[in-house]
Amino acid sequence: MITCELLVIGAGPAGLCSAITAAKSGASVVVLERSPDIGGQLIKQTHMFFGSKEQHASTRGVDIAEILREEIARYDIKLMLDTTALGIYEDGMVTALYKEEEYMKFKPGAIIVATGACERFLAFPNNDLPGVCGAGAVQTLMNVYGIMPAKDVVMLGAGNIGLIVSYQLMQAGVNVKCILDAAPKIGGYLVHASKVARMGVPIKTSHTVKRAIGEDHLTAVEIVALDDKFNQIPGTEEIIPADTLCVSVGLTPLCELLAMAGCKLSYIPQLGGMVPLKTGEYETSVPNIFVAGDTSGVEEASAAMVEGHIAGLCAAKRLGHIPEDFDAQYSSLNRQLMALRSGPAGEHIRQGLASACLNKEA
Amino acid sequence: MFEKTGIASPEMVLEKFPPLSRINKGKVAVLECYRRIPCNPCETACPFGAIEIGEDINNMPILHADKCSGCGICLTRCPGLAIMIVDTSASEEYAELTLPYEFRPLPKKGDTVFALSRSGEFVCEALVLSALNPKSFDRTPAVRIRVPKKHLYDVRNIALIDKEG
Structure with a gap:
């Protein structure tokens, strides 16, 4: 069994950004990725991204993957490729399969699920x-x-x-x-x-x-x-x-692991189907399980990266790693998301997210 | 119709062009961004502050044609490939258009190519004045062509002439 502070499931744009920000805050991070390489869908995106420079706008997706790869290498982040997360259990244990031959168990302090979405x-x-x-x-x-x-x-x-x-x-x-x-x-x-x-x-x-x-x-x-x-x-x-x-008729969030963990899900068509409810700190209804990216609502990769940074920041905080400028980082990231979503292209996302809001006290 | 076809109407196109008086003075950008999307690299890229989007990145870009030098940096940075450079100052007869062209092979200076409309239809033949693809363009080459002035508002793409027919 491997114990770690933060376990990130998925090394796409959301997962990588969450790992980077959590590690920057001081958390030690393990990232599980089922593919032989990191980057998720970025590695096939040869077109330039929209957004603004904070989300690498005008850079091609495949090059953003390389930028994130270099950043990952600078921090305390252990990448485990060819490793598919299989389940999240009641006791917080995560099981995974390496190269379809070796089973592994993880006992993390917190989990960020960034498994993305699949095609309909x-x-x-x-x-x-x-x-x-x-x-x-x-x-x-x-x-x-x-x-x-x-x-x-x-x-x-x-x-x-x-x-x-x-x-x-x-x-x-x-x-x-x-x-x-x-x-x-x-x-x-x-x-x-x-x-x-x-x-x-x-x-x-x-x-x-x-x-x-x-x-x-x-x-x-x-x-x-x-x-x-x-x-x-x-x-x-x-x-x-x-x-x-x-x-090419749309994407559906991959939230099976969250369902297994008992996170409250809801059918929100604007977000692509069944999605987890989440707090403003990107935590699901199950304490210490966070989400980011398409897993919690299908959107552009630029938004997935910003969500990843927020989830990483908040998960690290839960683990006791609170950067001095936490509030400034948190509000600046939220401002970026608001900018990406505030136009007519983001209308359905705004509607969907309003329904996905989890009120912890309720 | 634009929402159904992706093809801008002649009126929409005309509205995005700087006045002819400005185009007659030399190179200037045409920003064919017709709908609000969250995107501002053109504003960030312009070294002269000639493109304004402002605080809300969903705003459509506004070109301050008096500040635009026609340098074309924005043309290579626009993720929507929605920018071209136009110039009618060189001759009485011709307009020069610089278009982003992300296809291989690239035409060469001196080649004759087909000039195509916004719906991909043949407009006229065009002479290639340059085809640049330096590293700084990040794989969005810029092809400058010469077309009769009357086609200034019609041409938005090129196709290579297949020599085998």
């Missing part, structure tokens, strides 16, 4: 055909492993991920036939939409996939227009030859 899928006929896959998977193949994932793609979903992955597919030389979205408006940032539009890719709002077509792999996609109540309009079907259909 959509039900339609033949959605199990090879060639139908998540946009995130395609982005990983392309940007992490350098594999050209397709020749002709139909993208389903005009949120930021659908738009960005479409653009990156084109950078890799893949032909993007069109981008569909069931909603009547583009969900992602319109600057991203304009980037693909001027490459000649049509964005078809109020459209969805009717079925995937192919014998043993995808050869075409049948699309259909939707009315304002999302009903398919007969006669508007169109068959588009393609070898890949990318599904």
Whole structure:
């Protein structure tokens, strides 16, 4: 059994930032990461980030991962890669599996769960055909492993991920036939939409996939227009030859570990599904279990990093490591989050977070 | 329509351009940021204080064209690739546009390329005046092209001419 002060689960943007800030405050930190490398989704994000300079705006995600890697190395942070957290038990014990062969137990003073989110899928006929896959998977193949994932793609979903992955597919030389979205408006940032539009890719709002077509792999996609109540309009079907259909219909928080630990969860659609309730110090209903990033509400990575810093600061405080400028740090980080969320793009987040607020006394 | 297609209308585009009197004097930035999102690297990047976003990073950038030198630093820093540099001072006939272009291969000086509209349609042929990709641009190359002046407001992208047809 390994005893440690703070155990961070997940080495994505939220987990890494929480580890850095907690360690800066004086806590000794162990980070568990199921992948062979740190960075989470940052390592496949070849585009520049939005936000302001505190969140490394205008820097590419993949480079932010390197910046965080260098910072991690400067502090008392032990990284355990290829290590999947399996459970959080009533007595505060955490179990994990190293390289799918060695089980381990941890007894931490506090835990920050920063497990991120996973892609949602959509039900339609033949959605199990090879060639139908998540946009995130395609982005990983392309940007992490350098594999050209397709020749002709139909993208389903005009949120930021659908738009960005479409653009990156084109950078890799893949032909993007069109981008569909069931909603009547583009969900992602319109600057991203304009980037693909001027490459000649049509964005078809109020459209969805009717079925995937192919014998043993995808050869075409049948699309259909939707009315304002999302009903398919007969006669508007169109068959588009393609070898890949990318599904990018949103993300769902990964909060199974929190559920197992007994943290109060609530279904909050604006945050992506079931999410933990949390205090202003990012603590769940179970004392000493903190959360940060997409685990507690799907949002941009810039916000996940700031949340990580706050959770790290507050978890360290719980462990008795209180930096002299705690209040200044805490309020400055919250100001950053407010700035990121205060515009129209953050409206759903603001609504969602208002419902996820945990009142400790209640 | 913009919300459905991502293609800005000619009126929206015109509104973002500095007046012709300014463009006729030389290089100046066009900030095609049409919706409020939390983002301010253009303001941070500008060495002349010509781009103003202010306290709320969700504000849309305002260009103070009198302070803008057309240096193009903002063009390479904008995460939305929403900035280009325009200039009609060089000749009576042509406008020069500098566009971010993150594709390979990069065109070379002297090449002829297709100039494309905001919807990716062919507008005209264009001569490449330069294609710069120094380290400081951080992998967002800037391609300067020359197009007939009448297409100043229409061109926003390029495509290389496939020599094999």
